[in-house]
Amino acid sequence: MEAFLLLAAESVLLRRDQSVYVTPGSEPDGPPRAALRRLEAELLGRGHAVSAPLHAVLASLDSEELAAAHVRLVGLVDDLLGSDRTHTPLFRRFPRTVPRDTEALYVDRVFAFLLQQPEQPCVLCGEARTVLPVSPCAHLVCRLCWDGSDYAGCPLCHRRIDGDDPFLRPVRAVGAARATVPGPLRLLRLGTDMTADATTAVDALLARRTPLSPQDRDDLLTLLPLTPAGRGDLPQDIPVRETKALVLGALVRRAPSRPALRRLLAERLTTATDVLRLLAVLSGGDAGLVTPARFTNVPRSLRRDLLAVLDGLPAPYLVEDMLRHPTAWKRAAEVLHPFEGHTRHPRAALATAVLRATPLDPDTAFGAALLTTAAAHPDAVRPDGTRVRPATWAGRLEQAMAEGDAARAAALAGERPGELVRRLDVLLRLHTDEALVPELEKALRHGLPKVGPGPLLSALGALRTRTEDRTGTRRVFFPRGDVTRALSVPERRPALPAGPVSEVVALLEGELLRRFAAGRPYELSVLDAGLTDLTVPFTERTAAKALVTVGRGSVQALPEGSVLRLFLHWTEPRGNRTDLDLSVAFFDAEWTFTGLCDYTNLVHGPDAAIHSGDLTSAPAPRGATEYVDLDLERLARRGDTYAVPLVFSYNNVPFEELPDAFAGFMALPADGPRDATYDPRTVRQRFDLAGDSKVCLPMIVDLARRRALWTDTHLPSAGGFQSIGSHGGGELAAVAGDLWQQFTSGGRATLWDLAVLRAAALSPEVAVVSREPEPAVLRYRRRAAESEAAFAVRVASHKDAEERLAHTDPDSAAAGLAAGRRVFLATVHGDVRPPGASGTSYRLFPGAGDASPTLTRVTAGDLLAELG
Numbered sequence: 001m002e003a004f005l006l007l008a009a010e011s012v013l014l015r016r017d018q019s020v021y022v023t024p025g026s027e028p029d030g031p032p033r034a035a036l037r038r039l040e041a042e043l044l045g046r047g048h049a050v051s052a053p054l055h056a057v058l059a060s061l062d063s064e065e066l067a068a069a070h071v072r073l074v075g076l077v078d079d080l081l082g083s084d085r086t087h088t089p090l091f092r093r094f095p096r097t098v099p100r101d102t103e104a105l106y107v108d109r110v111f112a113f114l115l116q117q118p119e120q121p122c123v124l125c126g127e128a129r130t131v132l133p134v135s136p137c138a139h140l141v142c143r144l145c146w147d148g149s150d151y152a153g154c155p156l157c158h159r160r161i162d163g164d165d166p167f168l169r170p171v172r173a174v175g176a177a178r179a180t181v182p183g184p185l186r187l188l189r190l191g192t193d194m195t196a197d198a199t200t201a202v203d204a205l206l207a208r209r210t211p212l213s214p215q216d217r218d219d220l221l222t223l224l225p226l227t228p229a230g231r232g233d234l235p236q237d238i239p240v241r242e243t244k245a246l247v248l249g250a251l252v253r254r255a256p257s258r259p260a261l262r263r264l265l266a267e268r269l270t271t272a273t274d275v276l277r278l279l280a281v282l283s284g285g286d287a288g289l290v291t292p293a294r295f296t297n298v299p300r301s302l303r304r305d306l307l308a309v310l311d312g313l314p315a316p317y318l319v320e321d322m323l324r325h326p327t328a329w330k331r332a333a334e335v336l337h338p339f340e341g342h343t344r345h346p347r348a349a350l351a352t353a354v355l356r357a358t359p360l361d362p363d364t365a366f367g368a369a370l371l372t373t374a375a376a377h378p379d380a381v382r383p384d385g386t387r388v389r390p391a392t393w394a395g396r397l398e399q400a401m402a403e404g405d406a407a408r409a410a411a412l413a414g415e416r417p418g419e420l421v422r423r424l425d426v427l428l429r430l431h432t433d434e435a436l437v438p439e440l441e442k443a444l445r446h447g448l449p450k451v452g453p454g455p456l457l458s459a460l461g462a463l464r465t466r467t468e469d470r471t472g473t474r475r476v477f478f479p480r481g482d483v484t485r486a487l488s489v490p491e492r493r494p495a496l497p498a499g500p501v502s503e504v505v506a507l508l509e510g511e512l513l514r515r516f517a518a519g520r521p522y523e524l525s526v527l528d529a530g531l532t533d534l535t536v537p538f539t540e541r542t543a544a545k546a547l548v549t550v551g552r553g554s555v556q557a558l559p560e561g562s563v564l565r566l567f568l569h570w571t572e573p574r575g576n577r578t579d580l581d582l583s584v585a586f587f588d589a590e591w592t593f594t595g596l597c598d599y600t601n602l603v604h605g606p607d608a609a610i611h612s613g614d615l616t617s618a619p620a621p622r623g624a625t626e627y628v629d630l631d632l633e634r635l636a637r638r639g640d641t642y643a644v645p646l647v648f649s650y651n652n653v654p655f656e657e658l659p660d661a662f663a664g665f666m667a668l669p670a671d672g673p674r675d676a677t678y679d680p681r682t683v684r685q686r687f688d689l690a691g692d693s694k695v696c697l698p699m700i701v702d703l704a705r706r707r708a709l710w711t712d713t714h715l716p717s718a719g720g721f722q723s724i725g726s727h728g729g730g731e732l733a734a735v736a737g738d739l740w741q742q743f744t745s746g747g748r749a750t751l752w753d754l755a756v757l758r759a760a761a762l763s764p765e766v767a768v769v770s771r772e773p774e775p776a777v778l779r780y781r782r783r784a785a786e787s788e789a790a791f792a793v794r795v796a797s798h799k800d801a802e803e804r805l806a807h808t809d810p811d812s813a814a815a816g817l818a819a820g821r822r823v824f825l826a827t828v829h830g831d832v833r834p835p836g837a838s839g840t841s842y843r844l845f846p847g848a849g850d851a852s853p854t855l856t857r858v859t860a861g862d863l864l865a866e867l868g
């Protein structure tokens with residue numbers, strides 16, 4: 001078990017930090033040079049390069065040690081890229097042998113399925129003794145009409161065929177060698193202390209100021225046992241309560257000593273919802289309380305500890321907190337039994353009575369005791385006959401807003417800074433002139449320092465576009481759930497007055513600058529203008545586990561001169577045949593449906609899009625794979641503007657029930673030879689299919705501008721999305737169009753916003769790497785008497801720079817400016833590698849800069865954590 005945990009931890013650290021752990025050997029001559037070259041070649045074939053320190057350690061191993069390291073390292077990389085699975089599409093010589101007439105193929109399949117009889121000539125060609133059943137479906141298949149060397153499934157039902165079935169003759173070799181589009185190399189670094197690296201990663205995750213993504217949550221729980229936090233030595237502050245519940249749940253399961261556990265719970269559980277989250281985690285549920293949990297019984301001692309925590313909370317907050325999750329708390333009360341110990345925990349019992357609207361008879365000891373407790377807390381509850389009703393802050397605020405009293409609403413909202421920022425749009429709608437209500441300005445100045453970075457950045461992005469009149473367009477909401485679903489409604493809100501909005505935006509930006517300014521200064525900041533296309537990932541709770549972590553709503557440039565190969569791989573549960581399908585719908589610039597490429601239409605246009613065929617089962621261990629090749633140039637020439645891929649469960653098996661399911665895309669050469677091989681060198685994105693969902697819309701491809709919008713959204717299976725052809729793409733066009741408008745409207749804070757504010761707060765000089773309209777580096781220096789806010793505005797504008805350096809390779813020019821200095825690098829691709837520089841580096845995609853030993857690489861989540 002310990003070896004398994006260490007291997008899992010190493011897999012996590014490989015993905016997060018590109019670290020691998022190899023114990024130095026003692027062989028003076030090292031392994032045979034050819035063996036080491038084979039390992040390096042296999043890793044390069046998977047898009048990974050070996051750093052010099054790692055190469056030196058590998059060279060010190062003897063042959064047996066190197067062989068073991070070879071198997072382990074290649075296995076870890078294969079698991080990361082999904083290349084350790086068997087990838088065989090229905091047409092094994094895809095894309096060359098895909099039938100161009102899908103309807104004729106379908107007619108032949110149905111004809112053979114309905115009319116073919118045992119020991120009778122083939123109904124298609126009339127030949128005798130060529131019709132035999134295939135395993136396991138037993139359909140009668142003519143060996144002359146159907147080419148077994150090309151099919152990986154039954155030609156009639158498309159279920160997987162047993163690998164030893166005689167129908168599956170060997171595939172003829174492909175004559176031409178495969179070519180690939182050069183992609184980013186990931187540099188593998190030598191990890192020397194797994195415990196220290198795990199501790200660094202866990203500390204960074206615990207310091208996050210926004211909820212963790214599913215992948216980060218799994219990483220945290222995997223690495224936690226290796227760290228001091230896993231032994232109860234927690235940092236002073238864990239800002240996100242969901243994360244705190246995960247850690248406390250792991251510690252409670254390990255059963256630390258009773259006194260230590262009691263102190264830890266009393267210290268860390270500071271709200272009633274904290275207790276509810278912990279109960280959910282201990283019951284195997286969701287710490288975010290998004291999905292209902294079936295609470296399991298807890299030991300009596302723990303139950304008393306949790307009731308003691310609840311009883312120690314202020315009554316107004318306790319009552320109001322329970323009312324936020326009434327259904328969950330009613331279920332939790334069945335586990336905690338607060339009425340049994342109402343004399344020991346009177347406030348906990350009172351809050352439960354309010355929640356349940358329990359009648360209190362003053363003639364009974366129980367009723368009299370709770371009524372006495374209620375009388376002592378008039379700020380939390382009020383008597384109403386034999387029941388006790390809540391008196392909440394939220395009710396008073398809603399009343400003030402309903403009456404249009406901007407001053408009173410602002411003053412009340414100021415009592416809860418987080419709610420104040422979340423309700424800014426509503427509060428600003430109460431304004432009737434171009435001046436900010438003094439009470440709201442006062443509440444913001446007093447409350448903003450106490451607000452988390454997520455609400456701050458969310459409000460900043462949303463307000464910047466609210467002075468525009470957008471009536472007639474649509475708004476898209478993303479309700480909380482175990483996966484992200486989209487709900488759109490007509491935009492009916494009037495535009496907000498420009499004066500109050502500009503004042504609030506200035507206050508928000510000023511607060512972000514103030515927080516960033518607490519960090520250590522830099523001599524220079526280098527910012528990539530491409531960060532404008534990447535949204536700040538502060539709503540990662542339902543983000544898909546992906547090879548490249550991209551914020552929902554981000555835009556990625558696609559490789560030039562290449563074919564985009566979409567892929568889907570899945571394995572079905574034992575005994576439950578599962579048919580997933582990969583489909584792509586196409587639309588013009590006005591979102592009019594222009595065609596599709598799916599199991600009903602294998603070829604779209606003159607080879608502009610080609611489907612690999614529809615496999616309808618995926619038994620273990622091989623599973624099933626489907627591809628769709630998109631020739632972006634041909635699609636654009638024929639008038640297709642948008643491509644919308646969908647992955648859906650045809651027979652309604654939720655993704656969460658599949659033991660293995662993932663999708664993604666590769667970049668292949670447009671003119672070179674292609675075959676059905678899954679080449680890990682070409683993988684640009686890979687993401688897991690998970691959750692209680694049956695339809696996933698991962699991205700929207702802009703064919704004209706060769707870019708992809710990452711949507712990571714799930715759709716209802718009842719909306720016609722499993723049969724795009726029969727619905728004409730109308731429903732999908734509406735959803736995709738709304739998502740495109742929502743994400744490209746500028747209403748979300750971007751990593752460019754974040755990087756500019758950080759640079760302006762910490763650097764006297766900023767270099768902006770710009771590639772449009774022509775490659776150049778813009779140099780900005782903070783002027784005398786220029787405020788940080790004014791400096792940030794000037795840098796963000798791409799105008800009024802002190803110097804413009806035109807250069808065919810702006811990355812190398814920026815590296816020259818940063819050489820030997822303490823710098824903050826924020827780039828899309830990690831290609832800026834300033835020699836001798838120290839400081840901090842953020843990048844989305846790997847590059848040469850990853851090799852720098854003096855630059856500390858951080859994630860977007862780490863940058864957000866600085867705003868604590």
